[in-house]
Amino acid sequence: xxxxxxxxxxxxxxxxxxxxxxxxxxxxxxxxxxxxxxxxxxxxxxxxxxxxxxxxxxxxxxxxxxxxxxxxxxxxxxxxxxxxxxxxxxxxxxxxxxxxxxxxxxxxxxxxxxxxxxxxxxxxxxxxxxxxxxxxxxxxxxxxxxxxxxxxxxxxxxxxxxxxxxxxxxxxxxxxxxxxxxxxxxxxxxxxxxxxxxxxxxxxxxxxxxxxxxxxxxxxxxxxxxxxxxxxxxxxxxxxxxxxxxxxxxxxxxxxx
Ligand SMILES: [Zn+2]
Numbered sequence: 498x499x500x501x502x503x504x505x506x507x508x509x510x511x512x513x514x515x516x517x518x519x520x521x522x523x524x525x526x527x528x529x530x531x532x533x534x535x536x537x538x539x540x541x542x543x544x545x546x547x548x549x550x551x552x553x554x555x556x557x558x559x560x561x562x563x564x565x566x567x568x569x570x571x572x573x574x575x576x577x578x579x580x581x582x583x584x585x586x587x588x589x590x591x592x593x594x595x596x597x598x599x600x601x602x603x604x605x606x607x608x609x610x611x612x613x614x615x616x617x618x619x620x621x622x623x624x625x626x627x628x629x630x631x632x633x634x635x636x637x638x639x640x641x642x643x644x645x646x647x648x649x650x651x652x653x654x655x656x657x658x659x660x661x662x663x664x665x666x667x668x669x670x671x672x673x674x675x676x677x678x679x680x681x682x683x684x685x686x687x688x689x690x691x692x693x694x695x696x697x698x699x700x701x702x703x704x705x706x707x708x709x710x711x712x713x714x715x716x717x718x719x720x721x722x723x724x725x726x727x728x729x730x731x732x733x734x735x736x737x738x739x740x741x742x743x744x745x746x747x748x749x750x751x752x753x754x
Contacts, residue, residue: 518632519664520556522739524675526628527555529683529743530750533691538754545617551624552675558625570622573598574629577639578707580714584636585704595635596703598626603699606753624746630699631742633713633734634662636706647714650722658717666735669728682736683743695744702745709734 518526531551534542546554558574561567569592576594578587584596593601602623606616629635637643637659644658651661652669673681686694697705713731717723 518628518739519667521664521667521675521678522632523555523559523625523628524552525678525682525739526631526742526746527551527624528676528679529740530624530627530746532679532683533744533747533751535751535754538751541754542620542750545613545620547617554621555624555628557621570598573622573626575635575637575643576703576707577643578636578710579638579640580711582707583704584700584707587707588639595626595630596699599623599630599699602626603749603753623749627746627749628742630702631706631738631745632662633706633709633738634659636703636710638710638714644714647717648720649717650720651727653722658713662713666728666731667739670732670735678739679743682740686740691744694741695748697745699749702741706738709738 527550531539542551558570561570572590572592572594574595576584576587576596577590578584602619605611605619606623634644638647641647642659644662645660647658649656649658649661651665654665656665667678671678671681716730717727
């Protein structure tokens with residue numbers, strides 16, 4: 498029985514279920530956002546989240562995959578754009594994608610007279626999906642299911658490009674906890690620079706992630722051992738995506754609340 502469970506688990510992992518940033522990436526994004534909330538937004542968010550932190554709920558949406566009541570959000574974690582496409586020109590998922598998910602959560606939170614329980618649900622989803630929107634392989638090619646079908650070898654392990662970018666690369670850069678990640682990459686950023694990083698709209702951020710995704714495919718040899726320089730070469734990009742995700746989430750929440 499135990500063996501069967503292990504086989505199922507390894508099959509699941511080799512299929513590379515698309516979970517977005519791993520828990521560490523989502524927690525880091527949420528910690529950074531929480532640090533940049535206005536007092537008013539922080540009070541209202543804390544009330545809706547039962548006094549728990551945003552990081553506490555940041556991966557909640559991934560846990561809903563086994564709950565059929567939430568089947569309607571199953572494609573909300575990612576968008577796809579094959580080579581030669583932007584987000585705007587790529588064929589769209591009829592059931593929604595990470596960009597439409599962020600828009601829907603914002604619209605729901607703006608709706609007057611919405612119940613607290615629905616507001617809390619859309620807030621938890623928004624915290625997660627802004628993180629996913631900044632995860633490059635969540636804007637990967639449709640033809641290989643966002644990098645799930647793109648095999649690579651990373652430090653002696655066969656895996657796919659999607660899993661590498663969800664969590665293995667984060668773990669490979671620093672051995673920090675999510676809290677340490679947030680503290681270190683958010684350390685003393687001048688206000689002007691912070692504002693510039695948070696500028697733009699969800700559509701612009703989505704398009705940026707598509708561009709990053711294309712450049713990652715171009716720089717990642719398929720079916721080969723990745724060079725040792727790969728992780729450190731991409732470290733600034735990973736740090737920037739986590740930081741921007743956090744600052745932009747704070748900006749959305751400060752505007753909403
Ligand atoms: Zn996700």
